[in-house]
Structure formats: structure tokens, C-alpha cells
Amino acid sequence: MKLIFLGTSAGTVTSERNVSALALDLIKERNAIWLFDCGEATQHQMMKAKISLAKLEKIFITHLHGDHLFGLPGVLTTRSLMQNMSPMTLYGPKGIKQFIDTVINISSSWLTYPLEIIEIEQPMVLFDDGQFRVNCAALSHRVPCFGYRIVEHDVSNKLDVAKLSQQGIEAGTYYADLKRGKTVTLDDGRVIDGKAYWGEVKLGRKLAILGDTIPCDAAIELAHEVDVLVHEATQKHELQDKANSRGHSTTIEAANIARQSQAKKLIITHISPRYRLTDNPSIIAQCRQVFANSEIATDFYQVEIE
Ligand SMILES: [Zn+2]
Ligand SMILES: [Zn+2]
Numbered sequence: 001m002k003l004i005f006l007g008t009s010a011g012t013v014t015s016e017r018n019v020s021a022l023a024l025d026l027i028k029e030r031n032a033i034w035l036f037d038c039g040e041a042t043q044h045q046m047m048k049a050k051i052s053l054a055k056l057e058k059i060f061i062t063h064l065h066g067d068h069l070f071g072l073p074g075v076l077t078t079r080s081l082m083q084n085m086s087p088m089t090l091y092g093p094k095g096i097k098q099f100i101d102t103v104i105n106i107s108s109s110w111l112t113y114p115l116e117i118i119e120i121e122q123p124m125v126l127f128d129d130g131q132f133r134v135n136c137a138a139l140s141h142r143v144p145c146f147g148y149r150i151v152e153h154d155v156s157n158k159l160d161v162a163k164l165s166q167q168g169i170e171a172g173t174y175y176a177d178l179k180r181g182k183t184v185t186l187d188d189g190r191v192i193d194g195k196a197y198w199g200e201v202k203l204g205r206k207l208a209i210l211g212d213t214i215p216c217d218a219a220i221e222l223a224h225e226v227d228v229l230v231h232e233a234t235q236k237h238e239l240q241d242k243a244n245s246r247g248h249s250t251t252i253e254a255a256n257i258a259r260q261s262q263a264k265k266l267i268i269t270h271i272s273p274r275y276r277l278t279d280n281p282s283i284i285a286q287c288r289q290v291f292a293n294s295e296i297a298t299d300f301y302q303v304e305i306e
Pocket of ligand 2: 063065141212
């Protein structure tokens with residue numbers, strides 16, 4: 001599981017940063033890529049990062065501001081030019097379906113693969129397929145904006161084979177399901193819970209990927225004890241009034257959310273175009289005053305989540 005930042009600038013592109021997009025590489029876990037936000041030129045950034053459009057499984061849009069959205073038509077329609085594309089699901093605030101339908105119709109484009117569009121209007125569990133669970137909650141921005149919490153279910157690579165055979169459950173038959181932690185009904189009618197036969201357990205990883213927001217309770221809840229919190233920090237803290245009046249957070253505010261939610265690591269992104277990459281050390285130093293394990297994302301910055 002790996003995060004790959006594709007765009008880290010707030011509002012407009014700069015010569016150093018593209019606008020918002022973040023890939024979650026789940027190739028090892030499920031042979032898939034999930035994309036969070038899709039600013040202009042995200043498909044160029046994906047190409048440079050060697051992320052395959054074919055592997056895209058889900059796209060989550062935090063809100064409908066252009067710097068998080070305008071790359072989406074390109075990503076969706078370019079994918080249509082490729083052969084045998086798998087179905088995709090797009091999640092985003094109400095209005096996203098109208099945006100996509102309008103762009104596709106007006107430009108006489110079409111999609112060659114099934115695209116399910118799920119519009120979000122309230123906090124909800126978006127899906128839980130037994131491997132991952134994703135839920136969302138409303139943040140506090142100038143337009144409806146959501147943050148996403150991604151939780152991987154615990155897994156076990158080993159079953160307690162001795163215990164299974166002691167109880168007369170033979171190798172093979174049900175093992176794949178038991179390993180996934182499923183409840184299984186045996187031929188003799190016994191119902192057993194796979195998790196009760198797990199050997200070594202690997203705890204699932206947790207992430208929070210938030211959209212634009214001022215500090216809010218929903219951010220703290222979404223980020224509760226996550227391994228990595230991705231939070232915007234548009235301005236340095238001396239520009240707090242300016243940041244907050246436009247629905248954005250500062251460095252110190254993002255770090256406070258990380259501390260209050262007991263996150264293990266904070267990565268700030270969505271950095272104002274007023275700053276250059278040479279400002280990174282002074283920007284991240286503000287976060288680290290409050291939350292030591294803080295990093296600042298740049299385009300193509302990658303983080304493995306163990
Ligand atoms: Zn933005
Ligand atoms: Zn915004």
C-alpha cells in the first residue's frame with residue numbers, strides 16, 4: 001500500500017506543483033489503483049508516475065472545485081480508448097453526475113466501460129467488501145466537501161492448522177474462506193468463524209484523506225488513530241485569517257488535527273502557490289512544532305504504508 005502524490009498545489013498550477021490528485025496504490029493488495037481528486041492534467045502526472053489508467057478501480061472526489069475536478073473528463077475518456085477496461089466507480093458530492101454527463105454529451109465522447117457514479121450527500125459508509133471499508137464525512141469548506149477514511153480489515157496469512165485438524169476440519173476444503181475471516185458452514189452443519197482459527201494476525205492499515213477544510217470535528221473523527229492523515233495546509237500559520245476566510249487550514253491547524261486524532265503520521269498537501277519548494281523546510285517546521293511526525297508532500301512524493 002503506497003500513496004503517490006500527483007498534485008500538491010492549491011487552486012492553480014505552478015511550475016513546481018500540479019493541482020490536487022493523490023493515488024493510493026493497492027496493486028499488491030487488490031491489483032488496483034484508487035484516485036483521490038483529479039485536478040487538471042492528472043493523466044499526465046499518472047503517466048509520469050507510471051500509474052496505469054487500466055488499473056483504476058475507484059475515484060473519490062472530495063469536492064467540486066475545479067482544482068480537484070477538472071482532470072476527470074480526460075482520465076475517464078482516455079481510459080475509454082483502451083481495450084477491455086474494467087468497470088469503475090466514481091464517488092463525489094451531488095452534482096458530479098451532472099458534470100460528467102454534461103462533459104461527455106457536449107464533447108460527443110463516450111465511455112466504453114461501465115462507470116457507476118455514487119453521489120454523496122451525507123456521512124455514510126461507501127462500501128465494505130471484506131478487505132477494505134471506506135466511509136466519508138462532511139468537512140467544513142465553502143462548498144460541500146468530504147473527507148474519506150479507508151480501513152483495511154485485519155488479515156491472517158496463516159491458519160492454526162493444528163487446531164483445525166484437532167476439530168476434524170480437514171485441510172483444503174474451507175481454508176481459503178477461513179483465511180479471509182469468513183464464517184463457514186461445514187458439511188456436518190457446524191458453523192465456524194474463520195477468525196477463531198487465525199494464526200498470526202496482521203492488523204489492517206488505516207488512512208484518512210481529507211479535502212479542503214477549516215479545522216472541524218469531522219476531520220478528527222475521520223483521522224482517529226490512522227497510520228497516515230493527509231490534510232491540506234494551504235497557508236503558513238501567520239496567514240491564518242486569510243486561510244480560514246477562504247475555507248482552508250494552516251500548517252499549525254493541520255498539525256493540531258493530527259495530534260487530536262492521534263494519527264501516527266501527517267502529510268500536508270494543497271500548498272498555496274505563493275510558496276516555492278524552497279519554502280518547504282519553513283512550512284513543515286511549523287507543523288513539527290505541534291506534531292513531530294509531519295511531512296510536506298511534493299508532486300511524485302511517495303509513501304509506503306507498512
Ligand atoms: Zn482546493
Ligand atoms: Zn476547494
